[in-house]
Amino acid sequence: MLLLLKKIKIKAKKIINRKTIIRKISFSFAFIFTLLASNQSIAYAASPKTQANENQTSKTQASKPLTIAVEMLAQANSEETQSRQLIVKANKVRKQIKNLRAQMLKDKSNKDKLNKEESSKEKSKKDKSEHISQLNKLLEKEQKKGAELRLHSKLLKQQATVQFEQGFIDLWQGKIVSRSPLTMNADVKNYFSHNAKIRSVHKNKLNMNNMEVQSENNIPEDTTNQSVMSLEIPALTGQNAPPDLNIDAFKFSRKEKYFAHIEVQNNDTEINNAESDISKHSANVSAVPLNKIHQWRLFVTDLAGTPIEGINFEVEGHMPGHVHGLPTKPRVTKEIEPGVYLVDGMKFQMKGWWVIKFILRSDENEAENKSQSDFFIFNLVL
Amino acid sequence: MRIFQLSALLSCLILLSACLKESNNNNVQEVEKSLSAQQLSLYQFTEVDIAFLEKFSINALGTPPESVSNHFADNELAAKLGKKLFFDKSLSRNNQFSCASCHQPQRYFTDGLKLSKASGTTHRSSPTILGAAYSPWQFWDGRKDSLWSQALGPIEDANEINTTRVEYVRRLLKKYPQDYQNIFGELSMSFLGELPEVASPLGDNIAQAQWQAMDKSLKHQVNKVFTNAGKVMMAYQRQLTLPMSRFDQFVELLAKDKNINSDENASSNSDLNYIAKLSDILTPVEVMGMRLFVGKANCASCHNGPLFTNYEFHNIGAPEVGMPSVELGRYQGVKELLTDEFSCLSLWSDAKENDCAEMRFLKSSGPELVGALKTPTLRNIGSTAPYMQFGQFDNLQQVLGHYNKPSPPVYNREQHPNRPHFDIMPLKLDAQELLALESFLRTLTSPLPKDDPWWGI
Numbered sequence: 001m002l003l004l005l006k007k008i009k010i011k012a013k014k015i016i017n018r019k020t021i022i023r024k025i026s027f028s029f030a031f032i033f034t035l036l037a038s039n040q041s042i043a044y045a046a047s048p049k050t051q052a053n054e055n056q057t058s059k060t061q062a063s064k065p066l067t068i069a070v071e072m073l074a075q076a077n078s079e080e081t082q083s084r085q086l087i088v089k090a091n092k093v094r095k096q097i098k099n100l101r102a103q104m105l106k107d108k109s110n111k112d113k114l115n116k117e118e119s120s121k122e123k124s125k126k127d128k129s130e131h132i133s134q135l136n137k138l139l140e141k142e143q144k145k146g147a148e149l150r151l152h153s154k155l156l157k158q159q160a161t162v163q164f165e166q167g168f169i170d171l172w173q174g175k176i177v178s179r180s181p182l183t184m185n186a187d188v189k190n191y192f193s194h195n196a197k198i199r200s201v202h203k204n205k206l207n208m209n210n211m212e213v214q215s216e217n218n219i220p221e222d223t224t225n226q227s228v229m230s231l232e233i234p235a236l237t238g239q240n241a242p243p244d245l246n247i248d249a250f251k252f253s254r255k256e257k258y259f260a261h262i263e264v265q266n267n268d269t270e271i272n273n274a275e276s277d278i279s280k281h282s283a284n285v286s287a288v289p290l291n292k293i294h295q296w297r298l299f300v301t302d303l304a305g306t307p308i309e310g311i312n313f314e315v316e317g318h319m320p321g322h323v324h325g326l327p328t329k330p331r332v333t334k335e336i337e338p339g340v341y342l343v344d345g346m347k348f349q350m351k352g353w354w355v356i357k358f359i360l361r362s363d364e365n366e367a368e369n370k371s372q373s374d375f376f377i378f379n380l381v382l
Numbered sequence: 383m384r385i386f387q388l389s390a391l392l393s394c395l396i397l398l399s400a401c402l403k404e405s406n407n408n409n410v411q412e413v414e415k416s417l418s419a420q421q422l423s424l425y426q427f428t429e430v431d432i433a434f435l436e437k438f439s440i441n442a443l444g445t446p447p448e449s450v451s452n453h454f455a456d457n458e459l460a461a462k463l464g465k466k467l468f469f470d471k472s473l474s475r476n477n478q479f480s481c482a483s484c485h486q487p488q489r490y491f492t493d494g495l496k497l498s499k500a501s502g503t504t505h506r507s508s509p510t511i512l513g514a515a516y517s518p519w520q521f522w523d524g525r526k527d528s529l530w531s532q533a534l535g536p537i538e539d540a541n542e543i544n545t546t547r548v549e550y551v552r553r554l555l556k557k558y559p560q561d562y563q564n565i566f567g568e569l570s571m572s573f574l575g576e577l578p579e580v581a582s583p584l585g586d587n588i589a590q591a592q593w594q595a596m597d598k599s600l601k602h603q604v605n606k607v608f609t610n611a612g613k614v615m616m617a618y619q620r621q622l623t624l625p626m627s628r629f630d631q632f633v634e635l636l637a638k639d640k641n642i643n644s645d646e647n648a649s650s651n652s653d654l655n656y657i658a659k660l661s662d663i664l665t666p667v668e669v670m671g672m673r674l675f676v677g678k679a680n681c682a683s684c685h686n687g688p689l690f691t692n693y694e695f696h697n698i699g700a701p702e703v704g705m706p707s708v709e710l711g712r713y714q715g716v717k718e719l720l721t722d723e724f725s726c727l728s729l730w731s732d733a734k735e736n737d738c739a740e741m742r743f744l745k746s747s748g749p750e751l752v753g754a755l756k757t758p759t760l761r762n763i764g765s766t767a768p769y770m771q772f773g774q775f776d777n778l779q780q781v782l783g784h785y786n787k788p789s790p791p792v793y794n795r796e797q798h799p800n801r802p803h804f805d806i807m808p809l810k811l812d813a814q815e816l817l818a819l820e821s822f823l824r825t826l827t828s829p830l831p832k833d834d835p836w837w838g839i
Contacts, residue, residue, distance in 0.1 A: 228428055228430045229428055229430045229431055229434070230423075230426060230427060230428055230431055231427075231431045231434060231435075231673060231676050231677055232673070232677035232678060233434070233676060233677060233682075234677065234678070234680050234683070293739035293740065293743060324750050325745075325748060325750070326745070327694070327745060328739075328740070328743040328744070328745055329743050329744065329745045329746060329747075330743055331743070344739075344742075344743065345739065345742065345743025347743070349692075349694065
């Protein structure tokens with residue numbers, strides 16, 4: 001009797017252990033994949049069909065990277081669907097296990113009470129625990145596969161973006177001036193921010209040291225640094241962008257029907273006018289000025305690389321963690337050439353994480369309601 | 383118990399600052415004796431602290447931003463005529479009012495009243511005009527986009543100078559024909575003979591009828607002179623500067639001596655000497671208040687830069703005063719800007735349309751505009767009571783009381799397009815901290831520049 005109970009306990013423990021192991025495994029998978037991703041060469045090993053085409057990169061086939069990108073995107077989406085299905089399946093299995101366990105517990109307490117039909121009960125218990133361990137194996141397998149697929153699909157999508165970016169560059173033949181994410185020049189300092197939903201004083205003081213020497217993607221850390229500052233300047237919670245935030249200047253639209261690129265429009269006249277102050281553009285073509293109205297260019301094609309003309313855009317912007325949007329109402333003021341839109345009236349009154357949304361209001365969307373329109377989202381960490 | 387200790391500390395601080403003021407600077411031992419280690423640390427600033435504080439110094443202000451809509455903004459002759467117009471009561475219909483009636487130089491260009499009084503009583507309180515040249519928007523709700531356009535409002539307003547533009551133009555050209563033509567070129571005055579007694583598109587029924595009856599070119603000539611009057615008054619206001627306040631002197635000394643101070647070899651004697659000098663300018667309580675202002679009290683998130691304002695619009699929930707209509711703030715301000723007769727986009731502006739970016743991309747809707755008002759400057763704040771747009775608060779204690787335990791904005795479903803945003807959080811400061819904060823605010827007052835001709839004291 002006692003022995004049996006012990007056994008069950010041990011099994012239960014094992015189950016728990018196994019769970020953590022699974023977690024560990026999927027973790028290390030994630031790790032390996034991220035390592036691979038940084039190398040930018042993996043990705044679509046899973047789709048050999050397109051791999052064969054990869055080494056044919058020539059100017060005459062400007063659309064090649066686009067074709068590859070579209071295939072990768074399709075593959076990524078199918079993997080994502082599969083992964084979602086696997087996760088649904090896994091959840092079902094988990095429920096089954098839970099039910100079985102509950103039954104075992106119930107059996108046990110019943111048995112304690114009535115103390116009869118011992119042998120048959122024990123037999124069913126044995127069956128159940130065997131069943132559980134089988135299910136656990138299945139769960140493990142499905143979870144692992146689902147996680148792998150999800151990760152792979154995500155990486156594939158990133159690769160697709162990279163491919164598309166290349167196709168885009170070929171397509172616009174020198175018209176794209178900057179491929180980098182939009183930033184603000186490091187010498188532009190802005191200590192002040194306001195209108196925060198949440199304010200905190202001590203927990204994450206603004207680190208002035210980091211404001212002086214900003215890291216590559218300008219994400220200030222949240223550590224305190226009392227030796228550098230004795231003034232206890234409050235920092236805003238929610239002001240820091242997550243470290244894995246996608247700040248690319250190239251993006252698929254939400255519905256993955258279009259592809260777009262943003263960059264800062266540097267007006268020559270403004271550059272020549274050297275007397276203008278801090279907000280003047282520097283050699284850094286991806287830099288937006290602080291507190292100054294300026295312009296962007298927005299390049300848009302469909303997935304075949306055809307520039308899309310005559311889109312009616314609505315421009316929105318906000319800072320996560322703040323209750324305010326952009327201080328101005330920017331809009332597209334002209335289509336410079338087919339598929340290239342001039343966005344005027346952009347202005348940022350603060351450094352930090354901004355989300356800029358271009359909502360497509362083309363004629364076909366007119367009938368749809370606002371929430372159904374396709375859109376592009378660009379994250380900026382200024 | 384704790385409060386008792388704190389107040390003991392505080393009175394000690396106050397006494398201390400008094401003795402420091404009297405004490406001889408060189409009397410290092412006395413300083414050492416009277417300043418506890420904790421008090422000494424109040425005066426210890428790192429280089430980054432100092433760089434931060436320098437952003438608030440009047441020395442960092444520079445000249446006002448370039449004006450695209452007024453070519454005479456930095457013309458000295460224009461500024462001189464502008465000064466005359468600003469103070470001249472004889473340009474008003476009843477010879478009683480000028481801009482200076484409500485913007486008095488001795489009161490830092492305010493009037494000390496909750497609501498201003500001239501021909502009638504104004505709807506809001508009169509803010510200072512010091513620093514206004516640095517703001518992209520004028521009035522509490524930002525309903526004007528330049529100082530020249532702003533100046534034209536009070537002239538015709540029935541509660542203010544109450545003088546139609548035709549009357550004003552006639553009086554101006556009769557009194558200052560030479561000054562005017564020196565700036566704007568030769569002008570034939572014959573059109574004055576064709577003008578009706580009173581006329582304005584904004585006046586009472588008679589004035590409006592008369593205005594409608596005038597022919598287009600006559601209207602044009604009147605508006606030309608009228609808007610030029612605004613432009614010279616703008617040029618005048620751009621000349622107003624502020625002498626250094628005690629706060630500015632403190633930061634200047636910090637900045638000057640930061641190298642000496644950070645020198646590790648400096649003897650503790652010279653350190654103490656230095657602190658003695660600093661404490662001659664700001665008392666320990668005031669320094670404590672300064673640290674609170676930029677720190678825990680979070681005032682500097684809106685009141686920042688050399689003028690202690692970001693010139694943006696916020697809703698801090700200052701109480702309504704029970705008027706029939708609620709304060710719609712910037713929400714109403716942008717509406718008026720869009721139809722403003724004298725904006726940057728108007729015929730009377732010197733700017734090309736493309737230069738008026740702020741107007742072209744004006745944010746004309748958004749929930750955060752409702753009830754939001756322009757952050758006012760805190761320069762000379764100790765001398766410009768009462769406070770807020772209706773003078774709701776009589777003194778700084780009341781202001782700080784509000785910030786410490788703010789009432790959220792009133793939500794009136796009939797009048798507000800949406801629930802007003804609320805941009806501040808309770809501070810939970812104790813009585814001593816509030817007192818320190820108030821003491822600091824009083825260090826922002828510049829001495830009245832008696833010899834500065836632009837101030838005209």
